[in-house]
Amino acid sequence: MARTTTKDAQDLFHSLRSAYASTPTNLKIIDLYVMFAVFTALIQVAYMAIVGSFPFNSFLSGVLSCIGTAVLAVCLRIQVNKENKEFKDLPPERAFADFVLCNLVLHLVIMNFLG
Amino acid sequence: MAKKLSIFIAISLVLSLCDAFNLDNPSSRRILVLLDDFAIKSSHSLFFNSLQSRGFDLDFKLADDPKNALQRYGQYLYDGLILFSPSVQRFGGSIDAAAILDFIDSGHDLILAADTSASDLIREIATECGVDYDEDQSSMVIDHTSYAVSETEGDHTLIAADDFIKSEVILGSKKIEAPVLFQGIGHSLNPANSLVLKVLSASPAAYSANPNSKLAQPPSLTGSSISLVSVLQARNNARVMISGSLSMFSNRFFRSSAQKAGSSTKHQKSGNEQFFTELSKWIFHERGHLKAVNVRHHKSGEVEEPGMYRINDDLEYSVEIFEWSGTSWEPYVANDVQVQFYMMSPYVLKTLSTDGKGLYSTAFKVPDVYGVFQFKVEYQRLGYTTLSLSKQIPVRPFRHNEYERFITAAFPYYGASFSM
Numbered sequence: 001m002a003r004t005t006t007k008d009a010q011d012l013f014h015s016l017r018s019a020y021a022s023t024p025t026n027l028k029i030i031d032l033y034v035m036f037a038v039f040t041a042l043i044q045v046a047y048m049a050i051v052g053s054f055p056f057n058s059f060l061s062g063v064l065s066c067i068g069t070a071v072l073a074v075c076l077r078i079q080v081n082k083e084n085k086e087f088k089d090l091p092p093e094r095a096f097a098d099f100v101l102c103n104l105v106l107h108l109v110i111m112n113f114l115g
Numbered sequence: 116m117a118k119k120l121s122i123f124i125a126i127s128l129v130l131s132l133c134d135a136f137n138l139d140n141p142s143s144r145r146i147l148v149l150l151d152d153f154a155i156k157s158s159h160s161l162f163f164n165s166l167q168s169r170g171f172d173l174d175f176k177l178a179d180d181p182k183n184a185l186q187r188y189g190q191y192l193y194d195g196l197i198l199f200s201p202s203v204q205r206f207g208g209s210i211d212a213a214a215i216l217d218f219i220d221s222g223h224d225l226i227l228a229a230d231t232s233a234s235d236l237i238r239e240i241a242t243e244c245g246v247d248y249d250e251d252q253s254s255m256v257i258d259h260t261s262y263a264v265s266e267t268e269g270d271h272t273l274i275a276a277d278d279f280i281k282s283e284v285i286l287g288s289k290k291i292e293a294p295v296l297f298q299g300i301g302h303s304l305n306p307a308n309s310l311v312l313k314v315l316s317a318s319p320a321a322y323s324a325n326p327n328s329k330l331a332q333p334p335s336l337t338g339s340s341i342s343l344v345s346v347l348q349a350r351n352n353a354r355v356m357i358s359g360s361l362s363m364f365s366n367r368f369f370r371s372s373a374q375k376a377g378s379s380t381k382h383q384k385s386g387n388e389q390f391f392t393e394l395s396k397w398i399f400h401e402r403g404h405l406k407a408v409n410v411r412h413h414k415s416g417e418v419e420e421p422g423m424y425r426i427n428d429d430l431e432y433s434v435e436i437f438e439w440s441g442t443s444w445e446p447y448v449a450n451d452v453q454v455q456f457y458m459m460s461p462y463v464l465k466t467l468s469t470d471g472k473g474l475y476s477t478a479f480k481v482p483d484v485y486g487v488f489q490f491k492v493e494y495q496r497l498g499y500t501t502l503s504l505s506k507q508i509p510v511r512p513f514r515h516n517e518y519e520r521f522i523t524a525a526f527p528y529y530g531a532s533f534s535m
Contacts, residue, residue: 040531047527055525062528069535103535110532115515115525 030077034070041066061113068106072099146171146195146399147185149178149206155199155361162364165392169441171195171399183208185218194223195399201230201237201361212239219244224354224398228361230299231255241302244347245311246357248302249323249336256301256341256359258321263296264374264381270326273298275375276343277386278316284403284498285314285346287393293382294375295390296368299360301341310347312497314356314394317341346398352500354398363387401441403498409435410506412490415478424481424510425517432490433476434467434504446473455491456482457505485512 044062053059079087079095087095146166150156156163156175163173174193176183178200186192186209196218205211219225229237229248238248255272262271275294279286295315301323304311316339323336344363347355362368364387373385396402413420415429424430432454437444450468452475455461462482467475487509494502521529 037535040534044527044531051524055522055528058522058525058528062525062531065532065535107532107535114529114532115518115522 024082027077027081030073030080034073034077037066037070037073041070055115057113057115061110061115064113065107065110068110069103072102072106075099144170144172145193146173146197147183147193148173148175148197149183149200149203149210150175151178151200151202153177158366159199159364161366161369161388162391162395165388166395169396169401173197177207178203179205179207181207183210185210185214191218191221191223195225196223197226198237198240199228199361199364201228202232202234204234204236206236212236212243215240216243219349219353219355220351222351222353224400226356226358226395226398228358228364229302230359230361233300241357244355244357245308246302246304246342246345246347248359249300251323251325251335253325253327254300254323254334255326256297256299256317256321256323256343257326258318260320260377261294261318262376263294264376272326274317274321275373275385276315276317277375278318278339279390280312280314280497282498284496285312285394285397286390287396287402289389289393291386291389291393293384293386293389294373295386296363296371296373297343297360298362299343299358301336301343301359302345302357303336303340304342304345310349312346312348313342313344314346315342315344315390317343344394346394348498348500350501352404354400356394356398364391396441397498400439402439403500404439405436405447405494405500405502406439406444407434407436407492407494407502407504409433410490410504412506412508422509424508426481426483426485426510426512428481429478430481431476431478432467433474434492435473436475436502437473446471448473449496451496452492452494455493456488457491458484458486458488461491462488481510485510 041063044059044066048059076095076099078084079090079098080092081087148156148163153175167173178198183206184192185196196215198215215225227237227241227244229241231253233248241248256274257271258274259271261274261276262269263273263275265273274297276297277291277294279291297315301317301321304313319338321338321341322334323341324330324334343360344356344358347357349355358364368385369388371385372381372383374381410432411420411434412430412432414424415431434454436447436452438447439445448469448471450466452467452469454465454467454477456463456479462484463479465477465479467477469475487507490504490506490508492502492504
């Protein structure tokens with residue numbers, strides 16, 4: 001039984017990798033950006049765990065900027081993906097412009113809360 | 116017309132009585148002396164003259180005189196009381212044990228002398244002051260090794276004591292060379308009582324017993340725990356002297372020579388006069404009375420007192436302490452006055468440095484804790500009045516714009532948000 005489970009996991013992983021290879025390049029760039037943002041957020045949480053939460057407002061604004069921009073990037077990916085029937089009529093430039101605008105508003109709030 | 120005159124007289128009388136309690140002068144001025152009979156006035160005249168020469172008004176009355184009164188219409192008529200009436204059973208007039216204790220509670224001083232014929236009333240007053248006389252009515256202090264040498268071989272009840280308390284404030288700066296003659300009853304102090312002090316204690320070989328009868332059982336009071344003269348400084352700084360012998364104050368003892376048994380030096384004059392002159396100066400607040408004025412604190416560099424400090428501020432604290440010299444306030448000089456910055460426990464404890472003119476000051480940094488603090492000066496030294504000052508001041512944390520502009524610990528967060 002155990003052998004079957006690991007073989008299944010391996011098969012799953014291989015199938016995911018082959019399916020992912022066929023996604024367009026711009027989507028892969030967005031995915032990379034999301035992973036970078038989440039990774040930065042994790043580094044900040046680890047730093048707070050070591051050093052303590054002294055300027056807590058700075059910690060919150062740093063983590064929020066990373067998570068917020070990751071969420072906005074995920075929305076952009078959804079809207080730009082050509083296989084997504086829901087956003088067929090939305091031009092990708094419009095989606096990107098929305099992404100940039102929302103990021104600006106987010107970072108306005110972040111700058112003020114950073115202290 | 117007569118009515119207006121009587122009103123005028125009444126008002127001037129009240130005004131003259133108000134003037135009597137002068138806050139600027141802590142020494143007593145008018146003293147009531149209660150005696151058993153007026154022979155004591157002449158037999159103890161040296162002691163009374165020494166008081167009068169220092170400016171006291173002595174008022175001699177018999178203890179059971181029905182016109183005696185310590186206060187009238189709520190105002191005390193006297194600033195001090197001397198009780199040289201050991202055998203009085205009931206005081207006359209409006210004086211009784213409770214009135215005398217109220218007198219002490221209101222800050223006035225008392226000298227009490229008992230004797231072998233001490234009545235229950237005198238013993239009760241002494242017990243309220245923390246001093247317990249020997250319960251046996253006929254006992255006296257007997258000392259077979261420190262008695263005073265005289266021509267006749269007495270029963271060793273006249274003792275020569277030289278075990279003084281070590282305090283220059285209480286007994287003066289000049290050392291008392293000659294022993295002090297004593298003949299009377301002894302008393303003991305409760306060791307748990309921190310306000311009474313033994314000024315003159317008996318030698319370790321003394322005991323308290325009836326000199327005329329054989330000892331049936333071991334005496335209850337023995338050795339150095341017998342106190343011959345004690346003082347009490349109450350929490351309101353009233354001073355009480357309690358002595359076990361009235362004849363210690365008499366002219367006969369003041370003038371006689373003294374030689375302690377076992378020592379070869381014969382002193383021409385006993386130490387009684389010097390001892391009681393110096394001790395009465397202390398009792399009537401001519402020495403050892405401190406006052407602290409002008410408590411000031413401010414931030415370093417500023418002059419006015421703020422209503423609130425911030426953590427990590429530098430502040431300076433100063434206080435002026437004076438000592439009454441009998442005629443004027445002199446600057447008090449000591450190197451052990453300390454101030455605490457206190458909130459449940461002292462966060463800062465600093466010794467104040469003096470400039471020699473009575474100004475004590477120090478500077479320190481407010482600790483990194485916020486809350487409501489007090490500047491506390493608690494000064495209790497042997498023989499001096501207690502100084503207990505406290506001034507409350509709040510301490511606030513940083514306002515949000517008092518932090519540094521870019522906090523070093525937060526640079527990773529700055530970097531992360533800029534990189535997004």
